[in-house]
Structure formats: structure tokens, C-alpha cells
Amino acid sequence: MQGNIPAQRDHILVQINELLSSHGFETSNIYDRSCFDMVARNEFLLLLMKVLINVDGFTGEQAEEIKKLSSMFMASPLIVGLKSKSELLEEDVVYERHGIPVIAIETLRSMVLEEIYPEIFADRGGYFVRMDGNVIKEAREEQNLSLKDLADLAHVSRETIYKYEHGMVRAFPETAMILESILNMRITLSVDLFKVPEHETTVTRPNAKTGKTENQPRKLVDLGFGVVPTNRTPFDALAKPEAEVLRDIQKNQGPLITNLEKNRNQTVLKKMAVNVKDLSGVTGTDAVFIMEGKRNLKCIEGIPVVHSWEMEEMKTSKEFLRVVRERKECS
Numbered sequence: 471m472q473g474n475i476p477a478q479r480d481h482i483l484v485q486i487n488e489l490l491s492s493h494g495f496e497t498s499n500i501y502d503r504s505c506f507d508m509v510a511r512n513e514f515l516l517l518l519m520k521v522l523i524n525v526d527g528f529t530g531e532q533a534e535e536i537k538k539l540s541s542m543f544m545a546s547p548l549i550v551g552l553k554s555k556s557e558l559l560e561e562d563v564v565y566e567r568h569g570i571p572v573i574a575i576e577t578l579r580s581m582v583l584e585e586i587y588p589e590i591f592a593d594r595g596g597y598f599v600r601m602d603g604n605v606i607k608e609a610r611e612e613q614n615l616s617l618k619d620l621a622d623l624a625h626v627s628r629e630t631i632y633k634y635e636h637g638m639v640r641a642f643p644e645t646a647m648i649l650e651s652i653l654n655m656r657i658t659l660s661v662d663l664f665k666v667p668e669h670e671t672t673v674t675r676p677n678a679k680t681g682k683t684e685n686q687p688r689k690l691v692d693l694g695f696g697v698v699p700t701n702r703t704p705f706d707a708l709a710k711p712e713a714e715v716l717r718d719i720q721k722n723q724g725p726l727i728t729n730l731e732k733n734r735n736q737t738v739l740k741k742m743a744v745n746v747k748d749l750s751g752v753t754g755t756d757a758v759f760i761m762e763g764k765r766n767l768k769c770i771e772g773i774p775v776v777h778s779w780e781m782e783e784m785k786t787s788k789e790f791l792r793v794v795r796e797r798k799e800c801s
Contacts, residue, residue, distance in 0.1 A: 478552075482575060483507055483521050486550060493582050498752045499745055505535045505702040509545070509752045515664060516545040516753065525551035525565065525572050533568030535701055537667040542698060542708045542725045543753055546664040550575055564591040564661040571663050587660040590643055598640040600659045601649070607635040609653040624648050689760070689781040690728065693790050697728070704745040705757070706730045711787040726794070727757035729773070743771035758794050768797050 483500050490510045491497045495517075498509040510517045518540050522528055528549060540547045549572040551559055559565060559574035566572060573588065580586040590597050610620050610631075621628045626645065633639040634649075641649075646658050691697050695709040708725035727750055729742060739759070750757040750773075759775045761767060767775045774797035776790065784790055 479521060479523050482523075482550070482552070485575065486519070486521065486578065489579060489582055495582075496752055499748045501704050501745060501749075503702065504704055505532055506539065506547075509749060511752050511754075516543060517664075518543065518545040518547045520547075520549045522549060522551045523553065525549060525554050525559070525567055528567045528570075528572075530568045533570055535703075536570065538698065539700065539703070539708070540667050542710070543755070544666050544724070545753075546666060547571075548573070548663060550578055562586075562588045562590060563597065564588050564663065566591070566593075569667070571661070573663070581663075587663070589658045589660050591661050597643055599643050599646045600637075600640055600661075601634055601646055601657045602659055603635040603637045605655065605657050606631075606649065606653065609655055609657070610635075613653070620649075620652065623652050689778060690787075690790070693781065693784060694787040695726070695790075698725075704742065704749060706732070711791065724753065724755035726791075727753075727755055729757070729759045731759070731761045731763060739770050743773045747772050756791075756794055756798065774798050 487497050487500065487508060490512075495510040495512045500508050505520070506518050507521050508519050510519065518536060520528070520532075520536065536547045539545070547570045549567060549570055551565075551572050551574065553559060554565065559572070559577075561574055561576040562580065563577070564571050564573055577588055581588075589599050591599070610617075615623075617628045617631050621631045624631070624645065625648070630639070634641060650657055690707075690709050694712050696712070698708045698710075700707055705727045707728040707730075709728050710725050727746055729739075729746060731739070734742070743759070746757045757773050759767075759770055759773055760781070761775050761777050763777075767777075769775050774794045776793055776797075780793070781790065784793075
């Protein structure tokens, strides 16, 4: 049974890709051995997705990497899983692992096909919902019910109703159903699955004393880019120009997907370029290869190449971005 897990996971990935791509999403390739499996965009929503058979295998280290990337790309991280321990994940329930939402594939299908979003989330102690306190209060007052009246009808305390109305506590789904029946209206809120994580990213900058950086690409840092090295991704780092440069070029420039030569042979670089071009297209960002050698390359599979010796002559990130844009359409 254990040997079938990779095939089972691959099958789920193909299912998800087909589901999203056939319902208005632009989807990426499926990336092997990456901290995320695929990216999908629908208008302003960008999803950074991970698919797991058992979600308990998802580590805090993986979570930090995905949060870092999501924050840089302004994307929403989402895990689609099959089970936790030996129990299948339930439909229309949101779970969580290390601060990232987890859903079953059936839940994703309901969201995409029917725009039905889950209201129940799992936490220690069971299943819970969040309720709209203003709606509860308005409905109660319209029906001339006091806090005590509604509490008695719902078989909870007056203090509990007060806390519901002021958004101070969550409720069991059964209690929410009773209140909805009494007030004759929906009071529960959908779980917000599409938050972009606020994540502190460690940006590589020159050492104040030595002027050196511990992580490559150093030359991008010297030009004024904030550089975030990445692990287990189809690229090597993300770089972002300073705010002044963004205003000057009048463009909402996302992170620059950066790839380094690292003594990789031409075959590896071409394979890397294909994935990066795909990822760049879905995320709406630019990508670049920084090459150390003297090969006369302007691009690899449509991804611009900038040589380290060229960067020695540049003084600002604006100059670098201009070269990237000029070489972007090369064939």
C-alpha cells in the first residue's frame, strides 16, 4: 500500500489541475521536489498549493518556506490533503497545519464548481464556526428579544450570547444552527481561506563592516535589491527592487525570480528555464538568469540572461531591470 502513495498523490495533483484549469484558473506546471506543487491564478487570486496524502507529514520548516514565498508573491497558501493519521479529512471543514489552511479535495471542488465555501473549522476540542455578531444583535432586537430571552431559547448563558454578539468567542456548529433557527437567518461566516500571510522575510543585504553578503546573488544586493534566498523551489532566490525604483518605473513589480549558474550544465539550465518561464507567466512576475561564465547568451528558453561582468558596470537596480526587459522577448 505504501508504494502506491506517490502514484495516488500524482493522481490527485492531476485532478486538481484539471478542475482549476477547466473553471477559469490559469495553472502552472506541477513542480517535482518543491516546497509547493503548483500555482493557480484566477483574476486577483493567486494560490500557492501543496498536495499531501497525510497532512501530518507537513513540517514547520515547509510551512515557513511557503509562507515566505506567499508573502513575496502576494499569494494565498493552501494545502489539499487526503487524511490525517488514518482518518479521511471531512468535506466542508477547514483544518490547519502550522498556520496554513488545509482542506479535502471535495471541499476544493465545492468551492470551484458551486462557490460553496466552508464555514466549519477544526481545532483542539472539536469543530467550530465563527458568527456575525452584528447580524445576531440586529435580528434579536428586531424580534424584541433580550439577551436573556435569546439565551434561554438557545440553552446557553446570557454572557455567551453577549460574547457571540461582540465576536469574542466561537461557537459549536450545533449552537449556531439553533440560533439560526430561532432568528430565521444565516449568522455563520465562511472561513477566510485566501489570506496572504504576513511573514517576516530575511532579506540579504551587505554586511555593514565587510560589505559582503553571506548568500548569493551578492551583485543583486549591491545594486539595491532586497534578496530572499529560497529552498526546495524551482528557482534560487526572489529579489525585489526598492520602493523608489518601483515608483520610478511606474510598475507594480512583483518579486524577480532569480536563477544562478551554480556550475549547472546547459541541459539542467534549460529544464530550469522551462519551469521558471511557466511560473513567471502564472504569477505575473519577471525572471532572470545570472551567469558567471563568459558564454555569449542573451536568454535561455525565453528567460533573460544577465552576466555578472555586465552587472559590474551597473550602478542601480533600475539599470538591471531595463536590461531584463530588453532581453525578455528574445528567442
